[in-house]
Amino acid sequence: MAIGPVSRRELFKRAAAGAVTGAVVAHTAVADATTPVRKHHWGMVIDTRRCVGCEACVIACKIENQTPPGVYYTVVTKEPLPGAHNDRPVFMTKPCFHCDEPPCVPVCPVNATYKRKTDGIVVVDYDRCIGCRYCIAACPYAARYYDFGDDYELSPLAGETVSPEYRQYRPRVPGSSPVGNVRKCTFCLHLQDEQGEYDREEGRWPACAKTCPGHAIMFGDLDDPESEVATILRERNAVRLKEELGTEPSVFYLL
Amino acid sequence: MMLKRVFWAVGLFGLFAFAWAIYVRFFVHPDASNLGSVVPWGLHVAQYIYFVGLSAGSFLISSLVYVFGMKRFEPIGRLAVFTAIVTLILALLTIGLDIGHIERFWHVFIFVNPTSPMAWMIWMYSIYMVLLFVEFWFLMRRDLVVASRQPGWRGPVSRILALGGRDASDTSLARDMSVVKVAATIGVPLAIMFHGGVGALFGVLASRDYWHTPLFPVIFIVGALASGGAALVVASAIFQEGWKAHREMIVDLGRLVLGFLLLDIGFQISEILIGLYGANPGYLAAISLVVAGPYWFVFWVVQLGFGMGVSLICLATPLRRDPRAVVVGCAAIVIAFVGVRLNIVLPGMSPEEVRGLTEAVSDPRVTSDYFPSAWEWILSFGIAAVGLVIFGLGEIFLPLSHHLTRPAEQG
Numbered sequence: 001m002a003i004g005p006v007s008r009r010e011l012f013k014r015a016a017a018g019a020v021t022g023a024v025v026a027h028t029a030v031a032d033a034t035t036p037v038r039k040h041h042w043g044m045v046i047d048t049r050r051c052v053g054c055e056a057c058v059i060a061c062k063i064e065n066q067t068p069p070g071v072y073y074t075v076v077t078k079e080p081l082p083g084a085h086n087d088r089p090v091f092m093t094k095p096c097f098h099c100d101e102p103p104c105v106p107v108c109p110v111n112a113t114y115k116r117k118t119d120g121i122v123v124v125d126y127d128r129c130i131g132c133r134y135c136i137a138a139c140p141y142a143a144r145y146y147d148f149g150d151d152y153e154l155s156p157l158a159g160e161t162v163s164p165e166y167r168q169y170r171p172r173v174p175g176s177s178p179v180g181n182v183r184k185c186t187f188c189l190h191l192q193d194e195q196g197e198y199d200r201e202e203g204r205w206p207a208c209a210k211t212c213p214g215h216a217i218m219f220g221d222l223d224d225p226e227s228e229v230a231t232i233l234r235e236r237n238a239v240r241l242k243e244e245l246g247t248e249p250s251v252f253y254l255l
Numbered sequence: 256m257m258l259k260r261v262f263w264a265v266g267l268f269g270l271f272a273f274a275w276a277i278y279v280r281f282f283v284h285p286d287a288s289n290l291g292s293v294v295p296w297g298l299h300v301a302q303y304i305y306f307v308g309l310s311a312g313s314f315l316i317s318s319l320v321y322v323f324g325m326k327r328f329e330p331i332g333r334l335a336v337f338t339a340i341v342t343l344i345l346a347l348l349t350i351g352l353d354i355g356h357i358e359r360f361w362h363v364f365i366f367v368n369p370t371s372p373m374a375w376m377i378w379m380y381s382i383y384m385v386l387l388f389v390e391f392w393f394l395m396r397r398d399l400v401v402a403s404r405q406p407g408w409r410g411p412v413s414r415i416l417a418l419g420g421r422d423a424s425d426t427s428l429a430r431d432m433s434v435v436k437v438a439a440t441i442g443v444p445l446a447i448m449f450h451g452g453v454g455a456l457f458g459v460l461a462s463r464d465y466w467h468t469p470l471f472p473v474i475f476i477v478g479a480l481a482s483g484g485a486a487l488v489v490a491s492a493i494f495q496e497g498w499k500a501h502r503e504m505i506v507d508l509g510r511l512v513l514g515f516l517l518l519d520i521g522f523q524i525s526e527i528l529i530g531l532y533g534a535n536p537g538y539l540a541a542i543s544l545v546v547a548g549p550y551w552f553v554f555w556v557v558q559l560g561f562g563m564g565v566s567l568i569c570l571a572t573p574l575r576r577d578p579r580a581v582v583v584g585c586a587a588i589v590i591a592f593v594g595v596r597l598n599i600v601l602p603g604m605s606p607e608e609v610r611g612l613t614e615a616v617s618d619p620r621v622t623s624d625y626f627p628s629a630w631e632w633i634l635s636f637g638i639a640a641v642g643l644v645i646f647g648l649g650e651i652f653l654p655l656s657h658h659l660t661r662p663a664e665q666g
Contacts, residue, residue, distance in 0.1 A: 058616070069618060069620065070291065070292065070618055070619070070620030070621065071292075071620075072616055072618075072621065075612065075615035075616050075621075076615055077609060077610065077611030077612060077614070077615045078611055078614065078615065079610045079611035082610075092611075094609060094612075094615075103460070103461065103462060106368070106370035106371065107370070107371050107372065107373065107459070107460075108368055108371055109362075109363050109368060109371045109373040109374035109377060110359070110362040110363050110365075110366040110368065110374070111366045111367075111368045112362075112366070128359070128362055128366060129355070129356065129359075130354055130355065130356045130357070130359045130360065130362055130363070131354045131355015131356045132354045132355075132373065133295040133296060133354075133355075134371075134373050134456070136292060136295045137295065137296065137460055137462070137463065137603075137604065138460050138462055139462060139608070140461070140462035140608055141608060141609060142292070142293065142607070142608040142609050142612050144292065145292040145620075146290070146291075146292050146295050146355070146620075147355075148285070148286040148288075148290070148291075148620060149284060149285035149286055150620070174284075174285060175281070175285050177356070179285055179355070180285055180286070180354075180355025180356050181355055181356070241609070245461055245462070
């Protein structure tokens with residue numbers, strides 16, 4: 001390469017190009033180095049034949065997460081199977097599926113919702129979310145709910161309800177997050193310990209799975225071949241909802 | 256005179272409605288809407304895409320004058336840019352009061368997510384808004400300088416709006432127009448991208464069969480041109496000198512609007528037919544809501560009756576040579592597009608995504624039924640009134656449909 005006088009404009013151009021390349025390379029390197037490896041892939045297997053439709057999971061979830069009216073991190077649908085020619089309902093509890101390819105994440109205009117790298121749980125950053133509700137529109141499973149700021153009439157006064165979600169223990173105050181945010185099931189991640197582990201014996205287990213009287217909701221690490229969920233997925237034929245969308249849900253159903 | 260009084264009465268009364276709705280939003284209940292988590296977007300999102308469409312459409316029509324040099328539309332050029340600004344402001348007011356945390360709007364520029372069509376839309380219309388203001392100021396600058404010599408209160412107001420400029424020479428006008436041309440030229444792809452982005456915002460959602468069509472970005476732009484053009488015809492007919500001064504231009508513009516309307520109708524038919532043949536359950540549920548749901552009349556009366564019936568009678572028959580008929584036809588289109596926008600947003604959300612969801616819990620926030628609450632209607636009316644008032648002020652203060660004559664003593 002010839003070394004000669006370089007015009008100022010040319011110098012600026014080269015410097016700018018160099019800076020951009022450097023920034024991109026550095027950013028990628030830092031991102032690679034700081035990205036933790038996935039330790040767990042939390043998921044659920046839900047046995048609809050064990051479910052009696054008691055909705056204890058719905059109540060347990062509401063109490064655990066102190067969700068306001070209109071916000072349900074899980075519901076139990078009671079529809080007969082289409083084409084089954086009987087009216088026997090299939091009870092189906094439906095938390096967030098914590099998809100491997102969550103359609104709600106790429107659409108967020110402010111990156112407020114994301115999939116945790118360490119354990120695959122899809123979370124919402126309440127302080128970042130602007131409340132546009134685009135993710136609700138994008139979710140094919142109706143797993144997301146908007147906090148309209150409603151309160152139960154008989155619940156304690158505003159400010160006294162504290163949700164343990166994300167271990168943030170936010171008092172419920174009108175107009176401040178999570179009011180005006182989109183909320184969703186977190187697999188009760190506030191019950192994880194510092195290492196990100198759940199412990200069933202200690203009661204640190206998602207509230208719905210912990211409370212289910214028929215043990216219809218099985219929870220665990222799908223990546224751990226010894227876990228209950230991985231074992232049962234090997235032994236039984238499970239289905240996931242709307243496979244055709246390519247969302248790869250982490251929640252499986254046994255029919 | 257009577258009409259003007261009614262106009263101002265409605266506009267000023269609406270300002271009170273607007274103030275009340277704002278008060279309720281921030282001090283009484285953070286969300287007094289009838290929305291829920293099944294239908295999380297309602298009247299205000301429809302109103303937002305309606306106004307944003309009017310803005311993009313009227314801006315693109317103004318580019319016929321300032322980019323493509325079509326002199327016969329010159330009389331509406333400045334009115335078109337003004338309309339684009341006002342409707343964009345109304346759109347942002349509407350969506351700003353609809354989302355949960357408007358005070359965090361700047362997050363979209365800091366926490367960049369390039370995979371979000373909504374983020375792209377916001378980035379695009381932020382630049383677009385700056386460009387609109389720059390273009391409009393340069394379009395008005397010389398007339399404001401001229402007007403600042405007027406007696407009474409108009410002079411000082413114009414002087415402030417002119418930002419202290421004093422140059423009213425022809426060379427300065429030529430310089431202004433070259434700036435305008437640059438701004439307008441950059442604005443054209445921006446307007447197409449941001450309104451196409453609004454369509455893409457809906458179109459990318461594979462979860463919603465009714466929206467998930469590649470035609471959506473295109474149909475939004477064509478719809479914007481039809482509704483924006485129609486709004487301009489109505490505005491130029493009642494603004495300042497009125498329709499009598501612009502007979503030929505209104506008739507010409509009517510032909511243009513007819514073209515866009517026919518294209519839009521063609522796209523809509525294509526979309527409905529292909530959706531019906533595809534017979535996707537989600538699509539069928541949504542289209543059944545459109546044609547036979549509780550709000551069937553929005554489709555049959557507002558969209559078809561006004562948007563295809565009245566408008567085609569006025570614009571596609573020999574009546575089209577009468578500017579008054581053109582104005583009526585275009586007013587029908589402006590009304591019909593309210594229905595078009597409502598029928599994009601609501602039926603797309605309403606069908607249950609998981610069967611039995613709305614029966615699983617008994618909660619007014621978890622239901623497929625949606626009818627806007629009193630607060631939503633009042634806010635919508637209030638925002639429309641803000642638009643009326645800004646237009647009214649523009650009519651008084653801004654010489655939009657003609658250039659002021661420069662006083663002879665100036666050089």
